[in-house]
Amino acid sequence: MKTFNYHSAKDSKEAKKLSSSNSAFLAGGMTTIPSMKLGLATYKDIIDIKNIKKLSGISVSGKSIKIGATTKHTEVANSKEIKKTIPSLSSLAEGIGDPQVRNRGTIGGSIANNDPAADYPSACLALNAVIHTNERKIEASKFFKGMFETALKKGELIETVEFQIPEKSSYQKYPNPASRYAIVGVYVAKHKSGVNVAITGAKPCVYNDKDLAKALVSSFSSNSISGMEVNSSNMNSDIHASAEFRASLVVTQAKKAVEAC
Numbered sequence: 335m336k337t338f339n340y341h342s343a344k345d346s347k348e349a350k351k352l353s354s355s356n357s358a359f360l361a362g363g364m365t366t367i368p369s370m371k372l373g374l375a376t377y378k379d380i381i382d383i384k385n386i387k388k389l390s391g392i393s394v395s396g397k398s399i400k401i402g403a404t405t406k407h408t409e410v411a412n413s414k415e416i417k418k419t420i421p422s423l424s425s426l427a428e429g430i431g432d433p434q435v436r437n438r439g440t441i442g443g444s445i446a447n448n449d450p451a452a453d454y455p456s457a458c459l460a461l462n463a464v465i466h467t468n469e470r471k472i473e474a475s476k477f478f479k480g481m482f483e484t485a486l487k488k489g490e491l492i493e494t495v496e497f498q499i500p501e502k503s504s505y506q507k508y509p510n511p512a513s514r515y516a517i518v519g520v521y522v523a524k525h526k527s528g529v530n531v532a533i534t535g536a537k538p539c540v541y542n543d544k545d546l547a548k549a550l551v552s553s554f555s556s557n558s559i560s561g562m563e564v565n566s567s568n569m570n571s572d573i574h575a576s577a578e579f580r581a582s583l584v585v586t587q588a589k590k591a592v593e594a595c
């Protein structure tokens with residue numbers, strides 16, 4: 335690992351001031367530290383945001399849940415408020431990685447990183463999330479731009495993620511047995527305004543499957559999507575799963591999710 339300057343920011347303003355074109359925020363460090371150790375990333379400045387109190391915590395108000403960016407996966411998994419209002423979100427958090435990862439990794443770090451196989455990005459799309467940063471509010475549908483790419487500008491800090499509480503929802507992941515990342519994960523959410531079917535793991539970036547959603551708006555039952563085929567031509571293919579297998583998993587996991595709602 336190359337040498338770097340370590341800073342601990344006391345608030346979002348200081349974090350922004352310390353950031354540069356060659357810096358990274360340190361939340362759980364579950365991605366940043368291994369990337370630095372492996373020499374995949376080097377930074378001049380590491381800005382620790384864990385001591386910014388405002389960035390952590392969970393609050394429920396009316397139709398939405400707000401989760402602070404440095405809230406750990408294990409806190410989301412164990413939150414009574416989330417279990418009561420969006421149980422699918424707490425079970426998603428419970429299925430991330432292993433206990434070590436869940437005790438350090440954060441929701442803000444996960445969505446800022448936008449790994450193509452990460453779980454939270456699908457929750458953001460399915461639950462019409464709004465990402466509150468130190469500069470603006472970004473709708474989830476405009477936040478995830480491509481593989482490891484988001485709408486965040488350099489030095490822009492996620493402060494909270496606000497999820498809309500759905501009528502019903504379920505997240506069904508077919509995990510990689512080693513890392514627990516999603517080979518394919520499908521998050522189905524039924525809102526008053528419609529249905530979202532968000533898919534992670536299948537393509538280079540999380541996306542909403544409009545065809546599956548349309549079929550479920552007509553009739554919210556697994557029969558209405560049974561037999562549907564998903565185009566595999568632009569899907570990920572690797573040693574873990576072919577594009578064709580991923581395409582079939584999208585429908586299988588979507589059916590499971592609808593049945594579990």
Ligand SMILES: Cc1cc2nc3c(=O)[nH]c(=O)nc-3n(C[C@H](O)[C@H](O)[C@H](O)COP(=O)(O)OP(=O)(O)OC[C@H]3O[C@@H](n4cnc5c(N)ncnc54)[C@H](O)[C@@H]3O)c2cc1C
Nearest residue numbers: 359361362363364365366431439440442443453492514515
């Ligand atoms: C072995 C292993 C297994 C895993 N399995 C899974 C899995 O099954 N599912 C899954 O979804 N994930 C999985 N992960 C990822 C993990 O859950 C973390 O969420 C992820 O690594 C990043 O979160 P972090 O808090 O550690 O971020 P960091 O590593 O601290 O930061 C990652 C990036 O996000 C940026 N960042 C962090 N916080 C903010 C913020 N508030 N605002 C703006 N930018 C920010 C940083 O600058 C950095 O670029 C796994 C990781 C490991 C190591």
